[in-house]
Amino acid sequence: MELSAENEMVAVPPGRVTLSDRRTQRSWPVELAPYRLAAYPVTQGRYAEVTGLRPGTAKGDRVPVEGVSWLDAVAFCNALSRQEGHTPAYGLEGIDGLGGLGGLEPARPEAVVWDTTADGYRLPTEAEWEHACRAGTEGARYGQLDDIAWHRGNSQESIHDVGGKEPNPWGLYDMLGNVWEWCWDVYDAEVYGTYRVLRGGGWFDEPWSCRASVRRRSHPTFRIDDVGFRVARSVRA
Numbered sequence: 092m093e094l095s096a097e098n099e100m101v102a103v104p105p106g107r108v109t110l111s112d113r114r115t116q117r118s119w120p121v122e123l124a125p126y127r128l129a130a131y132p133v134t135q136g137r138y139a140e141v142t143g144l145r146p147g148t149a150k151g152d153r154v155p156v157e158g159v160s161w162l163d164a165v166a167f168c169n170a171l172s173r174q175e176g177h178t179p180a181y182g183l184e185g186i187d188g189l190g191g192l193g194g195l196e197p198a199r200p201e202a203v204v205w206d207t208t209a210d211g212y213r214l215p216t217e218a219e220w221e222h223a224c225r226a227g228t229e230g231a232r233y234g235q236l237d238d239i240a241w242h243r244g245n246s247q248e249s250i251h252d253v254g255g256k257e258p259n260p261w262g263l264y265d266m267l268g269n270v271w272e273w274c275w276d277v278y279d280a281e282v283y284g285t286y287r288v289l290r291g292g293g294w295f296d297e298p299w300s301c302r303a304s305v306r307r308r309s310h311p312t313f314r315i316d317d318v319g320f321r322v323a324r325s326v327r328a
Contacts, residue, residue: 097137097153097253099130100324101223101262108222111304114279121218128215128223129321131253131264132156132272133167141171148316153252155270155319161287161311164214164273164320165203171322172211180206180213200285200311205275207325215323217276217288217306224266224291224303226259231302232267233259240268240301246294250317267301268292270319278308286310293317 105125111118136152138159139145147158159167169179183202205213215223226233233239234257241251251269258264271289278286286308292301295317299305309315 097131097134100127101130102326103128103219103223103261106222108218108225110218110221112279113306114282123218123222125326126215126219127324127326128219128263129323130258130262132270132319132321133164134253138167141167141174146314149250151252153254154250155253155265157250157270157316157319158314159273159319160314161214161273161309162200162203163314167320168212168214168322172209177211177324178206178209180209180211182206200287210325210327212322212324214273214275214320217274217290219323220272220274220290221303223261223263224259226261226263228260231304233303236267236298236301240265240292241294242268242292242301243295243297248295250294266291267303268296269294270317271307271315273318273320278306283308289318 103126106123107120108123109118109120132155134153135145135149135156138156147156149157165181169181172179182204224233236242237245238257240256254264256265259266271293272291274288274290276288278288289307289309292305309318
């Protein structure tokens with residue numbers, strides 16, 4: 092696989108997905124407009140191209156970048172948008188414009204705002220992530236687990252290069268397993284405050300965690316060795 096292929100964006104059709112919250116036993120449908128989602132998680136090579144940094148412990152241009160916080164991922168999205176001449180999607184509440192989100196660490200995560208009119212790169216919403224993961228399928232997974240995902244049973248407890256397993260029907264790779272992926276959404280503000288949603292399961296997880304509906308949470312400043320992300324873009328009329 093050429094490194095350039097890792098930048099591929101897949102057109103995701105509109106649709107409807109039902110999300111659920113285990114604590115409150117509540118379910119709710121979400122209608123989705125079309126959008127674009129990266130075919131692969133952001134890799135170490137891509138992250139280094141954009142930021143000059145190689146965080147985490149895994150090495151190699153084609154392994155998913157890990158050890159990145161939600162704030163790191165948001166900053167990457169803005170940096171990539173600027174490099175490609177798009178309007179950055181994220182800014183800080185109370186600051187005019189959306190171009191100056193370079194040093195995010197001192198900021199309160201809840202101060203990060205999403206300009207939904209921007210054409211730049213962003214994190215997918217939780218509903219967008221699940222809709223894309225399922226790719227029109229209705230089961231817990233879009234294929235046989237060992238064929239589509241690196242998990243604790245087959246990973247030798249190690250991260251792997253992206254694209255090493257079969258894609259889902261829409262051409263998206265590693266949606267399950269390898270690394271968990273940050274989403275835009277707050278997990279449960281009433282109980283967990285600013286904690287954000289993670290989806291997909293990782294290389295150290297048991298098979299039950301690698302399902303389209305499974306949710307995990309983490310603080311937006313935490314950097315964890317099985318957590319990465321992939322980028323999305325809105326489709327403008």
